[in-house]
Amino acid sequence: FIALSSCIRGEVAHNVNRENVPRATKVAAQYAEIMGPNNFFLELQNHGMESQDRINRDIVAIGKKLDIPIVATNNCHYMDRKDFRAHEILLCLQTGKTISDPYRMQYPADEFYFKSAGEMIELFKDTPEAIENTVKIAERCELALEFDKLNLPDYPVPESFTLETYLEDQSRQGLNLRYEELEKLGIKFDKAVYEARLDEELGIIKRMGYPGYFLIVWDFIRYAKERDIPVGPGRGSAAGSVVAY
Missing domain, CATH: 3.20.20.140 (Metal-dependent hydrolases)
Known part of the structure; x- marks a missing residue:
């Protein structure tokens, strides 16, 4: 050092x-x-x-x-x-x-x-x-950048889950909660459209190797909201995704 x-x-x-x-x-x-x-x-x-x-x-x-x-x-x-x-x-x-x-x-x-x-x-x-x-x-000083490797922290998932399956599980649970919110507001929507969008996004996230990243961001955002810590608006295409929503 x-x-x-x-x-x-x-x-x-x-x-x-x-x-x-x-x-x-x-x-x-x-x-x-x-x-x-x-x-x-x-x-x-x-x-x-x-x-x-x-x-x-x-x-x-x-x-x-x-x-x-x-x-x-x-x-x-x-x-x-x-x-x-x-x-x-x-x-x-x-x-x-x-x-x-x-x-x-x-x-x-x-x-x-x-x-x-x-x-x-x-x-x-x-x-x-x-x-x-x-x-x-x-x-x-020596710096070797591995551009073909994602260097993310290991996100701990419950037993019987992988990063991919846990992200999908939490995404589907979250989407069901959103359904309930929309129904309470009397807003009509087509579940099939949301389900198809969710499947497409999860497929892209898995292929890109980003399930861990999404879970990490979800974890600290959830932590902040549970403690009334202000969370700023998202940026970029990921912030407008159904998975992030």
């Missing part, structure tokens, strides 16, 4: 920024002990903010004192520098503010984009080991 100390809002940098270096040092030592030797890295960042120069100097000193490696990183909130304006507008939409509002949430510079290797090397030319460690971390 590898852990990094995070940006200026991370516990280490935050304490340094508040001029509480002893606290920052203590926290860094705790994380290093938890993660083990060479598994915890202190982040250096440079977004053109005046405070970061001081923070970086103190973090480098903490790293030397505690023998914790440093690594150069950059907060990426958008892909290219030119996306800065669009990001500002999105923040306004998110927070219900306008661009003209001086008190709106905003970033201090247009440096929060995905920088190239050359840009990062130039920014951290005084601490080349911080750049070298980005490569070392990358070499230690």
